Amino acid sequence: QSVLTQPPSASGAPGQSITISCSGSGSNIGNNYVYWYQQVPGTAPKLLISRTHQRPSGVPDRFSASKSGTSASLTISGLRSGDEADYYCAGWDDSLPDPLYVFGTGTKVIVL
Amino acid sequence: EVQLLESGGGLVQPGGSLRLSCAASGFTFSSYTMTWVRQSPGKGLEWVSVIGGSDGRTYYSGSVKGRFTISRDNSKNTLYLQMNSLRAEDTAIYYCAKDDDSGGFYYGFDYWGQGTLVTVSS
Numbered sequence: 221q222s223v224l225t226q227p228p229s230a231s232g233a234p235g236q237s238i239t240i241s242c243s244g245s246g247s248n249i250g251n252n253y254v255y256w257y258q259q260v261p262g263t264a265p266k267l268l269i270s271r272t273h274q275r276p277s278g279v280p281d282r283f284s285a286s287k288s289g290t291s292a293s294l295t296i297s298g299l300r301s302g303d304e305a306d307y308y309c310a311g312w313d314d315s316l317p318d319p320l321y322v323f324g325t326g327t328k329v330i331v332l
Numbered sequence: 333e334v335q336l337l338e339s340g341g342g343l344v345q346p347g348g349s350l351r352l353s354c355a356a357s358g359f360t361f362s363s364y365t366m367t368w369v370r371q372s373p374g375k376g377l378e379w380v381s382v383i384g385g386s387d388g389r390t391y392y393s394g395s396v397k398g399r400f401t402i403s404r405d406n407s408k409n410t411l412y413l414q415m416n417s418l419r420a421e422d423t424a425i426y427y428c429a430k431d432d433d434s435g436g437f438y439y440g441f442d443y444w445g446q447g448t449l450v451t452v453s454s
Contacts, residue, residue: 222376255440257377264444265369265377270432276442308377312438318391319437321367321379 224309224324231330232299240327242292242309248322252312254292256285260305301331334358334443336428341448348418354411354428354445362386362406365431367441368413370424418452425449
């Protein structure tokens, strides 16, 4: 069972902006980097956001992310049909006795 | 160009064993922490295990601890996952992934393999 909670789906018309939330706790989001991954069905996940708000090379600046306390969010601006995919937040959790890497529950983005 | 190529998946009976491999190229393999992530059919991503680049330190998810063993051969640029006592709930696509920083643990994954399917069924 995931410790990072995301809404099951988010939708918007082309050109609009949507925001996906990711709720965690002090042992994960509150104390560590947040990562975001995009997964088009049938393909491997792709790194979308690194270290909470950094875009890897090649990721459009339409994708932005932030964190506040124990929650994080991903915003997709200028929505395009090609953005339809599943999006996962993730990060390390300072669990005892060993740290764990945790993924969010995932959000399906639908472009109307 | 970074490439990760998993192999070793297949159909195995409950209680059986399987060893997955991930052949890496295009980067200094020994410098990077490597991870296995799995995805059951129609489900989300689940972290399985991680191994440090040089110190070989390992961590496991609670669902596989004691049954799976992660290892690496830096001379062969290959990551492994030995899976024992397999259960139906281990059925998934298994991906290997590379850390996005060479500084040890607590980072994310910038390159992923294409995945290999493991099916546990009688």
